[in-house]
Amino acid sequence: MIVGGGPAGLSAALVLGRARRRVLVVDAGRPANRVSRVVGGLLGHSDSPAALRRNGLRQLRELPTVDVIEGEALDAKLEDGGVSVAVARPSGVWNLRARALLLANGLNYEPPAIPGAESLWGRSVFHCAFCDGWEVADRPIAMHARGASGARLALLLRGWSDDVLLCTDGPDELSDDDRERLAAAGVRIRTERVARLESRRRRLTQIVFEEGEPEARDALFVRPRRTQPSEIAERLGIELDDHELIPADQSGRTELPGVYVAGDASAEVRSVAIAIGSGSRVGIAMAADLIVDRLATHA
Template sequence: MNTYTSSSLLDVIIVGAGPTGLSAALLLGRSRKQVLVIDSGQPRNAVSHAANGFFSRDGIAPSELLQIGREQLHKYKNVRFQTGKVIDAKPLGTEKGDRFQITLDSGEQFTTRKLLLATGVTDKLPAIAGFAELWGTGVFHCPYCHGWEVQDQPLAIYGKGATGFEMAQHLTGWSRDLILCSNGNAELSEDQRNQLSMWGVELREEKIARLEQENGALTGIALTTGEVIPQHGIFVQPQPHQHSELAKQLGCNLADSGAV
């Protein structure tokens, strides 16, 4: 709970209480800083059943991981939490970056010496029926996070050019029953096409109509030709975007990849 008031000058405000924000809060708390962590409750992997490959917590529910992180911060009374969305952040003081004032969607304001943005990213998925619905359960982005669970199963890769080609190469470590769906011209060289066939990856360039599902599980990829290819998982490289506009608002430079 937060007992800081709008007139307190905090050492650090952390926006975002996902793994990044909570890790920062732990070390700043132990450094005896007055810390306020503000979170709007929409972590990137909320749709996922399990966070895999995280040392000492393999397979844990994402919400439980965050709960443990918060519980371990209880003893640091100098770390407080506030629920809400930060909608505005601006530098105050004579020197730029001297102090920051932030405003929540509730209208509350806080002032801090340092502002740490741990707001994460969101993923823009292909605008094809089924991708959003199966995100995290049948549509995956990371072989390290989800490859083990679908190993040796019939899997698809969605993508064209280097993105699809490299993901296909990568996934040969988890399954040898792979198709690359480029949803139109695959934009691959003759060499790359030969390489795919040497790996045993079938290339399908037909347009995708939708992903088919049963009880929340992917059952097949329906092409606009009417054919349905039975698959148990599809890997895609979504375009990441900053979850919040705060970095942009503060004048930070954004790379084409969406990173600050």
């Protein structure tokens, strides 16, 4: 069973289904990038996240080994030789059993609580320059962050625009060295508290501060809080790492037998391409484990 039908889960399902394993994907249908117009930076695809998903599902429908259903996995526990999972569906709660479980549940991305940010999330308020920088290149843009990592992120944005503003929304927590590097790169710093974001037709127009003049900007990059969107890992007794990620080896094997993880849920660097690659890699490991284990049991 695969919990999560985003790029990681569907990619793993493709590998497992083609390896003739019976696969059930349970998906709540809330992928991280659902608000975005396009998937930026994915080879061979420059359309929306929904179009990518449609194409993936069409491909999976051709495999008699794979089923994808809507539902939310609520609980899971290890049982002799497998896992049991409680899944909420419109018709009620289903209790399902599987020999192995892949957690491909992604992450929740929560933008900072700046009034106006939520409605612009994925449209003018972004978290990743590599995903959305291209679309706002050479425009006036801003980074909302502070400290050494804020300085680094603001400097990174200079790769896309000469007009970068660092909004620290309070004490900047910058070292003298950071300040010098930012000044040398032409990055301005505003330390006043951000009061709100103003927009027109879901496009940022300006950042308004509690004091001083507003700044006209076309995009604001932020550092969202990332959390697991579901309690499944916790219910299984998996301890998350300091970044709220599910620890696993390179092939996605967690500390629990028969439980794997792929995609954002366990990734330090996150993108659709990485999630697809991770799903594929973990799908290969799972299929090999399942096939070889079964042969060993029958020996």
